[in-house]
Amino acid sequence: MKVIIKNYPNYIGPYQIAELLKFIGVSEEKYDKFGDWLSKTWINKFLEKINDKRKQKIKIRIDDFDVWSMDYTISLIILPMLKLLKDQKHGAPFTDDEDVPEGMNLKSTEAPPLEHEWDTDDNFFKRWDWIMDEIIWTFEQLTSENNNENRFYDRSECTEDSEDIHDWLKSKIKIDQEGLKKYNERINNGLRLFGKYFRSLWD
Numbered sequence: 001m002k003v004i005i006k007n008y009p010n011y012i013g014p015y016q017i018a019e020l021l022k023f024i025g026v027s028e029e030k031y032d033k034f035g036d037w038l039s040k041t042w043i044n045k046f047l048e049k050i051n052d053k054r055k056q057k058i059k060i061r062i063d064d065f066d067v068w069s070m071d072y073t074i075s076l077i078i079l080p081m082l083k084l085l086k087d088q089k090h091g092a093p094f095t096d097d098e099d100v101p102e103g104m105n106l107k108s109t110e111a112p113p114l115e116h117e118w119d120t121d122d123n124f125f126k127r128w129d130w131i132m133d134e135i136i137w138t139f140e141q142l143t144s145e146n147n148n149e150n151r152f153y154d155r156s157e158c159t160e161d162s163e164d165i166h167d168w169l170k171s172k173i174k175i176d177q178e179g180l181k182k183y184n185e186r187i188n189n190g191l192r193l194f195g196k197y198f199r200s201l202w203d
Contacts (some may be wrong), residue, residue, distance in 0.1 A: 001066045001073065006057035013047055014038030071142065078194075079139040085203055086136065092128035093200035099193060100127050131193050138190025141183075152180040 010016075018035030022028065038044060066073050100106040111121035141148050154174040 001063055002059070002061040003077075004057065004059040008056050009051075009054040011051060013051070014041075014044050017043075017047075075139050075142040079136070079143050082132070082136050082139060082201075085201060086129075086132045089203050092125045093197065095124075095127045095131060095197070097127075099196070100130050104130070106130055131197060134186075134190045135194045135197075138187050138194065141187055149180060149183065152176040152183065 015032070015035035015038075018031045018038060021031040021034065026034075097107040097109060105111075106123050106127050108121040108123060108127075111123045114121060152175060154176070
């Protein structure tokens with residue numbers, strides 16, 4: 001796989017050109033007026049045509065082996081992006097109370113009453129932080145080099161003296177079925193949250 005996604009091209013308009021005048025000592029008031037004038041000339045339409053042709057550079061090559069375990073391959077890309085988004089996010093989307101657990105003081109109903117109906121509740125950002133943490137945890141499990149499910153298998157009584165390997169595996173390996181079930185349920189819920197809030201993954 002090879003992915004090249006460059007930054008969005010900078011917009012070039014009449015006001016951006018006028019702002020360059022500040023480097024030769026022109027005041028903000030004067031270069032703003034010059035920008036107003038430029039926006040009413042043919043130059044504005046010319047710049048619009050240029051901006052329409054300038055696109056973000058995107059090149060993606062997918063190799064055959066990238067889809068052998070496509071869930072793992074995609075997870076390797078998603079995880080660092082999620083962590084960076086959480087570190088530098090400047091806001092939060094609207095989230096549903098049903099997506100956070102009871103008793104953790106995260107639901108809107110567990111926050112003090114709103115002063116105005118348009119206000120966000122005190123738990124608004126806490127809910128999104130919890131959801132982001134769950135999604136990140138999920139992709140950490142999916143990208144783990146060591147199979148994290150191994151913790152639910154007890155092989156301490158396994159020996160290699162059995163004549164039948166299948167009998168040996170069945171009788172000697174103890175599985176924490178309840179723990180394994182909860183672990184996979186948490187992963188599935190993290191993937192559900194990822195899908196539900198996919199279009200809210202912005203900065």
